[in-house]
Amino acid sequence: MNKPVTLKDIARETEVDVSTVSRALDPRTRTMLTSEVVDRVCTAARRMGYRKNHIARGLRTRRSMIVGMLLPDITNTVFAAIVRGAESVFEPHGYAPIIVNTDDDPRREDALFNVLLERGVDGILDVAARRENSRSKAAGYADVPIVTANREIEKSSIPSVVNDDAEGIRLMVQHLHDCGHRRIAHVAGPATTSTGRKRASAFRRATGELGLALPGAAVAEASRYDESEGRRCAELLLGGRFAFTAIACANDRLALGAIDALGRRGLTCPEDVSVTGFNDIPFLNLVPPGLTTVRVQQFGVGRLSAELLIKMMTDPGATVPRTTILPVTSIERGSVAAPKPI
Amino acid sequence: MNKPVTLKDIARETEVDVSTVSRALDPRTRTMLTSEVVDRVCTAARRMGYRKNHIARGLRTRRSMIVGMLLPDITNTVFAAIVRGAESVFEPHGYAPIIVNTDDDPRREDALFNVLLERGVDGILDVAARRENSRSKAAGYADVPIVTANREIEKSSIPSVVNDDAEGIRLMVQHLHDCGHRRIAHVAGPATTSTGRKRASAFRRATGELGLALPGAAVAEASRYDESEGRRCAELLLGGRFAFTAIACANDRLALGAIDALGRRGLTCPEDVSVTGFNDIPFLNLVPPGLTTVRVQQFGVGRLSAELLIKMMTDPGATVPRTTILPVTSIERGSVAAPKPI
DNA sequence: AGAAATGGCGCAATCGTTTGCACAAAATAG
DNA sequence: CTATTTTGTGCAAACGATTGCGCCATTTCT
Numbered sequence A, B: 001m002n003k004p005v006t007l008k009d010i011a012r013e014t015e016v017d018v019s020t021v022s023r024a025l026d027p028r029t030r031t032m033l034t035s036e037v038v039d040r041v042c043t044a045a046r047r048m049g050y051r052k053n054h055i056a057r058g059l060r061t062r063r064s065m066i067v068g069m070l071l072p073d074i075t076n077t078v079f080a081a082i083v084r085g086a087e088s089v090f091e092p093h094g095y096a097p098i099i100v101n102t103d104d105d106p107r108r109e110d111a112l113f114n115v116l117l118e119r120g121v122d123g124i125l126d127v128a129a130r131r132e133n134s135r136s137k138a139a140g141y142a143d144v145p146i147v148t149a150n151r152e153i154e155k156s157s158i159p160s161v162v163n164d165d166a167e168g169i170r171l172m173v174q175h176l177h178d179c180g181h182r183r184i185a186h187v188a189g190p191a192t193t194s195t196g197r198k199r200a201s202a203f204r205r206a207t208g209e210l211g212l213a214l215p216g217a218a219v220a221e222a223s224r225y226d227e228s229e230g231r232r233c234a235e236l237l238l239g240g241r242f243a244f245t246a247i248a249c250a251n252d253r254l255a256l257g258a259i260d261a262l263g264r265r266g267l268t269c270p271e272d273v274s275v276t277g278f279n280d281i282p283f284l285n286l287v288p289p290g291l292t293t294v295r296v297q298q299f300g301v302g303r304l305s306a307e308l309l310i311k312m313m314t315d316p317g318a319t320v321p322r323t324t325i326l327p328v329t330s331i332e333r334g335s336v337a338a339p340k341p342i
Numbered sequence C: 001a002g003a004a005a006t007g008g009c010g011c012a013a014t015c016g017t018t019t020g021c022a023c024a025a026a027a028t029a030g
Numbered sequence D: 001c002t003a004t005t006t007t008g009t010g011c012a013a014a015c016g017a018t019t020g021c022g023c024c025a026t027t028t029c030t
Helices: A007-014 A018-025 A035-048 A054-061 A077-093 A106-118 A135-141 A165-178 A194-209 A227-238 A252-264 A298-314 B007-014 B018-025 B035-048 B054-061 B077-093 B106-118 B135-141 B165-178 B194-209 B227-238 B252-264 B298-314
Strands: A066-071 A096-101 A123-126 A146-149 A160-163 A184-188 A219-221 A246-249 A274-276 A293-295 A323-326 A329-331 B066-071 B096-101 B123-126 B146-149 B160-163 B184-188 B219-221 B246-249 B274-276 B293-295 B323-326 B329-331
Touching: A007 A018, A007 A035, A018 A035, A054 B054, A066 A077, A066 A106, A066 A298, A077 A096, A077 A298, A077 B077, A077 B096, A096 A106, A096 B077, A123 A298, A146 A298, A160 A165, A160 A298, A165 A184, A165 A194, A165 A246, A165 A274, A165 A293, A165 A329, A184 A194, A184 A227, A184 A252, A194 A219, A219 A227, A227 A246, A227 A252, A246 A252, A252 A274, A298 A323, B007 B018, B007 B035, B018 B035, B066 B077, B066 B106, B066 B298, B077 B096, B077 B298, B096 B106, B123 B298, B146 B298, B160 B165, B160 B298, B165 B184, B165 B194, B165 B246, B165 B274, B165 B293, B165 B329, B184 B194, B184 B227, B184 B252, B194 B219, B219 B227, B227 B246, B227 B252, B246 B252, B252 B274, B298 B323
Parallel strands: A066 A096, A066 A123, A123 A146, A146 A160, A160 A323, A184 A219, A184 A246, A246 A274, B066 B096, B066 B123, B123 B146, B146 B160, B160 B323, B184 B219, B184 B246, B246 B274
Antiparallel strands: A096 B096, A293 A329, B293 B329
16 A cells, blocks of 8 residues: 655656656656756656556646547457557557447437546547537637548548548449349448438439339338347338349348348348348358448558547647548349349 | 647636636535536536546546456457446446457467556456456456456455356256166367366366265367357267266357267267257357257346455455356256166 | 866756645534 | 634745756966
């Protein structure tokens, strides 16, 4: 239960002023001191088991060296990978992340946003952004640098690092078309997210460019990115007036739900209906029939967005790119085949 | 770029002392003030957009209200679920978690442990514990409350919340035995983890109690809990002198690797060899042939360990249970069948 | 050799809160 | 109606680090 060692203790021990100790311990200010003193202080610090107090430091410097990360749900491996990517750059720079899960609940999101601000985070990496900027965000925006990752906030100047959603969907639609599909349905992601909207409009554009029919009954919108919503939407499509041979889903989990819904109707994938996903989440390759999907750079999104945020935190005047778009690749597996001859 | 509002600002505005403002804003000390003053201060605070500065507060109270969480890898859904469980109790209590990933690297673990201490965390939830207590941990132990979750540190008094590893393995072995298996091999987890050791010794005990043969060649030890190690160990077993009809694996990912290794040898599961796992990770039900496994309370482990840690942080004198063991259940799927008649 | 420039270090203020103590006014007791 | 307790506030000292400023002792310049 011994008290932690402070600068003052080291100062007493080495018979110099605490300011000198402080300077000796900081590599940046160390140069203005005699190397003899630096040595003496450093060895004493090591011997006494000194650990700098980030809290006190933060009070004086007004920098907590803590960043906040807003996630929908860490349980979702897509976001976990982003966290690792961000960590890989935060940690070497001395930043520690506080992670909070919003469950895509706007109220929770606002509350947690405030929690982060109270904590005095130096910046916020928002991986749970919804399309419209919320009030508390607008308020906080002036003070704390924010970067959104994976998703973006529309009509705002908040920088974002995202995947090429449009290109990903285009790849999937093109691939389906190449396989002979002409009547393709879409299970869209929540319109509250930029990814949901982007992918849905990219779907419309891609099918349009290929001259495919696209009635309203060809699109069903999920309210969450999960299997049960994928199931629900697929059932909606199956019960609708649009006869399709393939479904392009806005994300892998929706696709898994859709495939399940097909099975319950006695249909199989890909024989009866082809299905595509988005993200290429882990273990997907092991699930039959092997989902054809879009591989995104989850880790890269985390890494780049963290680098961007660090730049904004350390140099407030720096001009940063408004949007950074990372390339995606197409992963072809067994869930896509030629449509049944009629 | 307006400066954040401080107690001093509110004091000036309401013409009371900062100490009074401080007291008025704290529900616990609020009672010693006139309600008139409390009202005046609170409304002013709200109007001016005051947000308490946790950093300054932490410096004075010597409590950061931050807890550290050491994880092997947040990408692993088992640990992500534990995080959510812990969060569900930390957040309502006003604690924010800083999460770091050790990748099960002892050096990284020590370094990150120090990072957490420098950050002035009020407690540490160690989900990445290795069996032997490391030096830095022993050092820090005196100052900061620690609880291990999922795993435990042997020969130490650090409280832990774990799953019933022994019972889980017993259930699997019993089930295999019930199906007719008499020659069962084991892919053990790393002996550096308590889970690896516990499950291996439980395997020995369970097979022993059933009177089964258990030569050394029946057990292969993985150095990490991942698919490639599962593959490697399964190949080792297949090339060994022990002819088995089933493999009980220390974890699901090892089991997936093992099944893959079987496939490469032209063997199928469960027809040729039955396989069992441990943890019941998400999506496992979708992967053929459906892994028979042990379901553990990941969320519960997180929740209980967090509750324990909070108790230790708020009441240092409290006596807490050394070990809390959560029950497990058996999940039977398609990966286990009767052994081939010889 | 005297003046000026440089380098190394100490002094003290500061960051925003909390909290023990003092002290006045009000309430209660004797 | 004084003496004592209570009650509500203010004062000021922490908490542990950073940093502008100033001072003294060298070194360098003229």
